[in-house]
Amino acid sequence: MSEVIENKLYFLKENETGKEDFSCKFCYCSDHKNLYFQFEVEDEDIISPYLQDNDDLFNADAVEVFITGEGHLEKYYEMEVSPLGLRFYGEITNKDGETPLLTKIKPIFEARTECTETNYKVKIIFPYKKIPSFNKEKMKMNVFRLDKKKDGRLLLYSLNPTLCKSFHRPKFFL
Numbered sequence: 001m002s003e004v005i006e007n008k009l010y011f012l013k014e015n016e017t018g019k020e021d022f023s024c025k026f027c028y029c030s031d032h033k034n035l036y037f038q039f040e041v042e043d044e045d046i047i048s049p050y051l052q053d054n055d056d057l058f059n060a061d062a063v064e065v066f067i068t069g070e071g072h073l074e075k076y077y078e079m080e081v082s083p084l085g086l087r088f089y090g091e092i093t094n095k096d097g098e099t100p101l102l103t104k105i106k107p108i109f110e111a112r113t114e115c116t117e118t119n120y121k122v123k124i125i126f127p128y129k130k131i132p133s134f135n136k137e138k139m140k141m142n143v144f145r146l147d148k149k150k151d152g153r154l155l156l157y158s159l160n161p162t163l164c165k166s167f168h169r170p171k172f173f174l
Contacts, residue, residue: 002139003174004159006030012145015156016163024063024145024157030128030136037124037143039063041083044118047148048082054104057081057088057146059154063122064144066092066167069134073097073170077131083120085113092168100168140173 004010012024025040047060057080058064068076074095080088089107094100110125128134144167147155162169 002141004028004141010159012143012157012159013161015144015158015161015167016165018161018163021157023147026143026159033127033129035067035124035126035128035136037065037079037122037126039122039143039145040119041121041145042119043083043147045148045150046083046115046117046120047150048084048086050082050084050086053087053107054089055086057086060146060148061120062088062146064146064167065124065126065141066144066170066173067126067139067141068170068173069128069131069136069139071135071138071140073140073173076170076173078102079107079109079124079126081111081113081122081124083113083115083122085111087111094168094170097169097171098166140170142167142170142173 010026023042028037062080064080078090087107090102112123114121143159145157160172
């Protein structure tokens with residue numbers, strides 16, 4: 001089972017250094033058919049130019065959940081949501097733990113968002129029961145935030161920092 005505790009509030013950290021950051025809060029909970037992921041993000045320059053689901057949201061402001069429900073780290077799902085409620089969903093195969101191969105698939109999860117000029121909130125409702133091999137007791141995950149700046153920089157934050165420029169390091173899943 002995941003080391004991430006249900007209903008506990010977490011702050012994401014700077015991904016490359018692990019430095020504390022208080023601009024993104026995260027918590028999750030579950031019931032008999034869904035996992036619920038909630039983010040609250042402070043962001044002075046929200047940048048989200050995309051127009052449809054499964055656009056490459058990871059190049060702008062977004063929050064992400066990487067999750068496996070099978071107990072191994074070679075295959076996992078990637079869920080992303082933009083501040084405007086667009087969704088991205090993919091299945092990742094990552095046999096060596098460093099080289100992700102993405103297959104985009106139609107999102108099976110629901111996303112609800114609220115956005116103002118300086119912050120946004122995201123709630124992801126993931127129907128894990130729709131994935132036959134998903135076992136909540138074997139679940140592992142990591143969660144992330146991408147923060148696109150006006151000057152072009154893309155800042156990375158995570159629950160359990162991967163200490164590099166990529167989130168696709170499943171050995172850091174909790």
